[in-house]
Amino acid sequence: MKTPLIDPFQRAITYLRLSVTDRCDFRCVYCMSENMTFLPKKELLTLEELDRMCSTFIGLGVEKLRITGGEPLVRRGIMTFFNAMTRHLDSGALKELTLTTNGSQLEKYAADLWAAGVRRINISLDTLNEAKFADITRWGRLPQVIRGIDAAQKAGMRVKINTVALKGFNDVELFDLVEWCKSRDMDLTFIEVMPMGDIGNEDRLDQYWPLSDLRAQLAERYTLTDLAERSGGPARYVRLEETGQKIGFITPLTHNFCESCNRVRLTCTGEIYTCLGQEGMQDLRPALRDHPGDDAPLEAAIRAAIGMKPKGHDFDYSRQEVSGKMSRHMSHTGG
Numbered sequence: 563m564k565t566p567l568i569d570p571f572q573r574a575i576t577y578l579r580l581s582v583t584d585r586c587d588f589r590c591v592y593c594m595s596e597n598m599t600f601l602p603k604k605e606l607l608t609l610e611e612l613d614r615m616c617s618t619f620i621g622l623g624v625e626k627l628r629i630t631g632g633e634p635l636v637r638r639g640i641m642t643f644f645n646a647m648t649r650h651l652d653s654g655a656l657k658e659l660t661l662t663t664n665g666s667q668l669e670k671y672a673a674d675l676w677a678a679g680v681r682r683i684n685i686s687l688d689t690l691n692e693a694k695f696a697d698i699t700r701w702g703r704l705p706q707v708i709r710g711i712d713a714a715q716k717a718g719m720r721v722k723i724n725t726v727a728l729k730g731f732n733d734v735e736l737f738d739l740v741e742w743c744k745s746r747d748m749d750l751t752f753i754e755v756m757p758m759g760d761i762g763n764e765d766r767l768d769q770y771w772p773l774s775d776l777r778a779q780l781a782e783r784y785t786l787t788d789l790a791e792r793s794g795g796p797a798r799y800v801r802l803e804e805t806g807q808k809i810g811f812i813t814p815l816t817h818n819f820c821e822s823c824n825r826v827r828l829t830c831t832g833e834i835y836t837c838l839g840q841e842g843m844q845d846l847r848p849a850l851r852d853h854p855g856d857d858a859p860l861e862a863a864i865r866a867a868i869g870m871k872p873k874g875h876d877f878d879y880s881r882q883e884v885s886g887k888m889s890r891h892m893s894h895t896g897g
């Protein structure tokens with residue numbers, strides 16, 4: 563048994579979020595610009611390298627692996643990777659293999675993902691209105707995503723919907739979204755829009771809808787009970803007493819969740835970000851590529867990176883300007 567990954571603030575790192583591609587078949591306005599330049603293929607870790615990375619992290623005590631992007635299911639051959647991860651579920655080293663997806667490819671992949679061991683899935687969806695969906699995602703089509711959700715549920719997966727809270731956009735749909743999720747037995751989490759990347763004209767201060775407001779609106783119709791349950795991440799949960807539903811709130815801007823952070827992020831090029839809200843990263847790719855038959859340098863590089871994990875981050879909208887703003891896109895680090 564190897565020494566587990568513990569950061570300088572005594573937080574055990576057991577959760578890896580891996581971005582497998584920076585590409586996407588959508589262009590959500592808060593995430594990407596219309597004309598994105600993507601990485602050349604040779605920059606990406608191969609599927610075998612992704613496997614080796616993840617297997618090394620799992621060997622060091624990572625128990626939960628979330629695959630993200632970009633859109634993870636547009637990465638060519640991605641099922642080969644998922645199928646390879648099944649061995650870590652089978653051995654018991656990995657407790658959960660999951661993904662965050664826009665749902666567009668789920669009709670095709672849901673059954674295979676279930677067979678690979680995926681039991682829960684997060685699907686991002688901001689509106690139930692077809693025209694608004696086309697607007698916010700620029701390239702996405704709602705019926706395709708709904709068919710994807712159908713397929714995931716049919717395969718047996720537990721679905722959680724992630725909705726970015728956007729003032730003047732989906733605030734009018736708050737109760738529709740809650741009721742729709744109830745009718746389909748899906749959990750629902752709202753995410754506060756974060757100041758990520760330079761995405762052109764959209765003014766994120768205008769879109770910012772604090773979840774404290776959203777929560778107050780929910781409380782006008784439902785009795786909210788705070789749940790103690792924490793995921794080690796930025797989500798907090800309430801139960802709606804009238805329906806029994808669990809609703810999550812991810813509030814990186816108005817809440818401090820760093821003290822219990824158990825996660826690190828790895829990009830599709832092998833950069834490790836130990837904090838979503840800080841620019842600092844280390845490149846693990848040389849340790850991986852320069853030592854094909856020997857994982858020791860990679861393990862040492864991972865330990866060194868986690869040894870530099872910062873205590874917390876600092877986003878702030880409070881002065882009516884976005885400070886602590888990140889220059890990279892969510893699609894780069896994988897939200």
Ligand code: SAM
Pocket residue numbers: 586592593630631632633634662663664684685686724725726753754755756757758892893896897
């Ligand atoms: N393409 C997949 C998807 O949309 O689920 C996975 C990657 S996406 C970057 C992961 C999550 O980040 C999505 O739920 C998306 O809504 C969220 N996201 C992207 N940009 C964001 C931003 N600026 N603020 C808050 N959430 C954001």
Ligand code: SF4
Pocket residue numbers: 586587588589590593594631632633664686893
């Ligand atoms: Fe693509 Fe997800 Fe970003 Fe939307 S949020 S553009 S679906 S990566």
